[in-house]
Amino acid sequence: MYRRDFLKISGMLSAAVFMQFNPLGKAASLPVEVESQGKYYRGTFDGKIYVSANAGKTWQLHTNFGSEFSILRLSADFSEQLRAELGFSGQSFELALAPNGNFWKTG
Numbered sequence: 247m248y249r250r251d252f253l254k255i256s257g258m259l260s261a262a263v264f265m266q267f268n269p270l271g272k273a274a275s276l277p278v279e280v281e282s283q284g285k286y287y288r289g290t291f292d293g294k295i296y297v298s299a300n301a302g303k304t305w306q307l308h309t310n311f312g313s314e315f316s317i318l319r320l321s322a323d324f325s326e327q328l329r330a331e332l333g334f335s336g337q338s339f340e341l342a343l344a345p346n347g348n349f350w351k352t353g
Contacts, residue, residue: 282322282343289317289330309350 277288286298288305293315296305311317311332318338319331328343330350341350 280320
């Protein structure tokens, strides 16, 4: 066996082992996080947003949009208003957290 063939085979085996232990679907389900107004927010791939008031030591459920939705991105604008990009059926849309922090609105 030539060195080049060995490297091809070992690379394919390494990729197969990696995919078995870390499928790409798992990588896409990592939570997204952002800090806004002294709180940390974490969105998950199954439509939940958690909030932490103590720098991530403990988390409480803030909003559950349902498992049909996925939290694609969380961001804070210049006025620290929290924005969430949600995915649903191959489409995406953006919501903004109201200043009182109790409900989400479009725009």
